[in-house]
Amino acid sequence: MLITAILKGIDTKRLSEMMLIAATDHFYLDGGHVFDFHSKAFEVLVWANVSQKERILTSLVPMMARPTRSEELHQWQAPLNLVEPIKQAVNELEQNAAQAQPIGGSTDAQLSDDTEEQLLQQLLSDTPEQTIALLRDLLIAGTAPAQLAKLVALAAAERIVRFHTQNDFGDWIAVLHTFTYAHAVHERLLQSDEPLLQRAIFHGAVSVYLDRFLNVPTAARPKPSGSAAPTNHQELLDLLDLRQQVGPAAQWVMDYIHGGGEPGALLNTLGHALLREDAEFHSFQMYEAAVAEYDRWQTAAGSFAEKAKETMLLACTRYLAAHAPTARELPHTAKIAWRLHKGERLFEGE
Template sequence: MQQTQSQPWINAGTLTSIQEKGHKVIHGGIAVFYHEEQVYAVDNRCPHMGFPLHMGSLCDGILTCHWHHARFDVCSGGTLDPWADDVPSYEVKMENGVVWVNPHPKQANSIEKYKLRLQEGLEQNLGLVIAKAVVGLVEAGVSAGEIMQVGIKFGTAHGRGWDSGLTILTAMANVLPKLDKAGTILALYQGLLHVARNRSGAAARHLLKPLPGAEVPLERLTEWYRNCIEVRDTQGAERVLLTAIRQGASLEQLSEMMLLAVTDHFYLDGGHTFDFHNKAFEAIGLIGEEHTEQTLTSLVRLLANPTRSEELHQWQSPVNLVVPLKEAFAQLESLPLAESCADISAADEKKIVVQLLSDEPLKTVNLVTELLKSGAHPAQLAQLVALAAAERIVRFHTQNDFGDWLSILHTFTYAHAVHERLRRSTHPLLIRAIYHGVIRIYLDRFLNIPAAQRPDGSAVPAVDTSRPERLLEILDQRQQVKEAAQWTAGYLHAGGDPDALLNTLGHALLREDAEFHSFQMYEAAVAEYDRWAMRSDAFATHAGETMLLAATRYLAAHAPTPREQPHIARIATRLHRGERLFEEA
């Protein structure tokens, strides 16, 4: 309840009139109670779910709401139940038998109070508390980076280290420019909720100390770090990493040091290890370099015992893919990258994608090597690998095992992470990550046998481009993969606004109780679409459409869900607006 500072005290009536019933509601929302020969005033809306507190019970100084039994100290408004929030309380005075109430709460909501409640919600894994704090902070104009910072700091300071929850939070912060305000609230809430869930009951994580003594060259620290990771010595690796940070290594230098160790082995943990590293560096970019130590050290434990794909049977038989890659990597170590890289033509880009999707892995590896030798920019090659991985999703046949959606999803999100990193670094050994993605695309080929037909926007009925929400209606039914993709293709063919579609796809994700991979899918598709949208040629337009179709198909395959978590966010939003939930039938 907003009040102007000049508003006078409110006449609540005579003490006798309040004593008769024990309570009185005044000014449209303040409950005045007579209890134990004293008069108290609190907001009449239970801060938990908005039930009228004057309909509750007051005994021994404790006011109990009759909807969910939240308990409050009637004097201070403080709650005994952390999930309920404190109820605003008001000063009361008596003059000539008349009770007067100050309309200004003793402790009004503030940005710092919302941040404190967000911290408490994270610590105690309280979804509604987190949602209320996010709504309050967004409505107060607090930046997404500032809100996200609370979650990243908490998540990296507790538990075993970087994980899916922190990745979701960072991914959702990345896509906020594509979402409206309702989508922004849902995105931040979902990300923070996953951080809280993954940290429930976890102990604080304490950092080790950097190495003491003289300065050590970064090249030597990089060598030490890689050696520690090779033998799975995460404690030694953490001390070396902290030493590099304390000596002033830049984020890009730290990224190279850590990702060289990641790419010393093939496609670690199904691509998650590289992807998580990329997200951690993106998080630092969002919350500030002062959080570098806590954030980057949270990654080290990922390298304690990851699956190294070169040890897997499918990478060695029936075609040995490990030896040809190692031979290519040996060439990369002495590869003199051109000072100015040559752009690959659109015609050649198309041929490269066709080769990436072929059944000729050794020929593909040789092609990538020759392109790098001729001066092709690694980031452009990585972008084409991500495009080929997205095409696998567009052509994924629903007759496959449902769990196989994850196989092609992992390849795509990994390829996207590699693309993002190679936009910032072209270290010859880091380029090995491109090859890992290339082979993973080859190994995924069986998921396109048979291949689903790519939707043709010109072959579907006219789509009303003024109603992008029609896609949400389609996704209200299960397994509308083909139908949703056809609608998206028709929408784009009819000239629909891609930004409106991206916002709609965001809501298609955020209105669900989505699992980790769906968040990855949407964020990677958005980022890759934006890169292609920077160009206006036909190939880039086709590539951008591929990203939108891939996201549509994946989200359609995983909807609908019970939608419990978005419902909690809606409750928090309505409570912030002052709506009365309890009055609904």
């Protein structure tokens, strides 16, 4: 029915809200994949040819069929019950809205740098009940939901910056999933004032909390070394030719940023580093989300915004460095395919 409606030209924005409301009826479905994939699918619909829309939408059906509901998982219920505080906060928001008091996107209330820093530290704290209460109070006070979602995404990126390489390698995926989910929530709330989507802010915040063990021990955030700022981007690419260069790559980026390096050129280099690898889907997710969040912070001024942009660059660099180098077979395969497409002969007979 949904697919038929879209193909008949029904308002895509409202339909996306309906689907994402369904994706937030339960908590953090399938580790955030359901919301994230639906959000991306509706982004793609804006650009896709009509002939591709049915294909895009039908790809979402299996995800809604039997997803894992995080509120049923042990870590969301014990040793702290994180489900009930969220439900209570959402109920209070609904009651507040029913009384026609300011809520969510009804105002353009902006947070000060001090308040943003306070919320960021609270999101990274060991007191999730206080985090939920603070988010609820800020929403009731009229803070734009997208602004809160932006800070949840920043906290998730900070988890990646603090991720220690002593953790199991597979745990990079855990902090990645929280970040890409939080980014998807941020993007959706920038486009929608649907109150029910605000539930996803709480789900993302709790996922940030649950990732705290992956910051024990905490990887130290690099500091500017004070040496001459690097200018040759090949140095960074050379680092990513070697294994276990997460720390050195992050240090290179920190010195580059504080040495006045051009962020756009750095993002291009990181994009080049991504494309030369046999990168899997998650690495592309990481790059796309980090670049998008960096761009969102570009519109803000002040020291907090500068540090937020720095966080996005460091998170992206550390993740890509951890997953490099690979066998790099895909670029070779692509070159062969391109030569065949042009009709070239790959091998000449003797």
